[in-house]
Amino acid sequence: MNWSHIIVHHTGAEEKDAAQVRAYHLSLGWRDVGYHFVVERAGAVVAGRPLALPGAHCLAGGMNRRGIGVALIGNLEAHPPLSAQFAALVxxxxxxxxxxxxxxxxxxxxxxxxxxxxxxxGRYLDMEEVRGRLRAAGNRLWRVQVGAFRERRRAEQLAARLRALGFETLII
Ligand SMILES: [Zn+2]
Structure with missing residues (x-):
């Protein structure tokens, strides 16, 4: 895939975790969750479908093939993201x-x-603020929390993917 954009979503529902989002998308007959990453309320980043696959999150503009799909859990039309969730998104x-x-x-x-x-x-996710934060450059150490995953294997998969992207990644 040749990713030129990142498209940010909220799930629009109050799922308890990324596994529930995935289960819902599988129930629609999709082969995996539609997003490439799901950001849970407490800030855990959970890998969705592989970045080698187009997404299923934004038909407009052909963005399923051009844009990496990232979703925050919650209805951000009704309430703002928690600060840990916003920080993890950024x-x-x-x-x-x-x-x-x-x-x-x-x-x-x-x-x-x-x-x-x-x-x-959702109205409570300020994309101007998000873009403003992105303009401040700098690499960070990634911490992948095993507790955020049902299986250690999935935590290791995300860590491997992040390392392949050039991030220093630590599984805790
Ligand atoms: Zn959306």
Whole structure:
């Protein structure tokens, strides 16, 4: 895939965790969760479908093939993200933007994609603020919490993927 954008979503529902989001998407007959990453409320970043596959999150603008799909759990039209969740989002976006040389201007909320008729990712997710944070550069050490995954294998998969992208990654 040739990723030129990152598209930010909220799930629009109050799932308890990424596993529930995945189960819902599988129930729709999809082969995996539609997003490449899901950010849980407490800030755990959970790997979704592999970045080698197009997403299933944004038909507008052909973004399923051009844009990495990142979703925050929650209905951010009704309430803001928790600060840990927002911080994890910014850190994830910063890493992806740097790995794929995606400029902050190409990091868009779903509703900012021309042709998308949606409120997603909700009025309480300020994409201008997100882009502002991305303009502050710098690499970070990634910490992948095994406790955030049902299986250690999935934590290791995410860590391996992040390492392949050039991030220093530590499993805790
Ligand atoms: Zn969306």
């Amino acid at each position: 850190e994830l976006l910063r890493g992806l933007a740097s790995a794929y040389a995606i400029p902050p201007a190409n990091v868009l909320g779903h509703r900012e994609v021309p042709g998308a008729a949606t409120l997603c990712p």
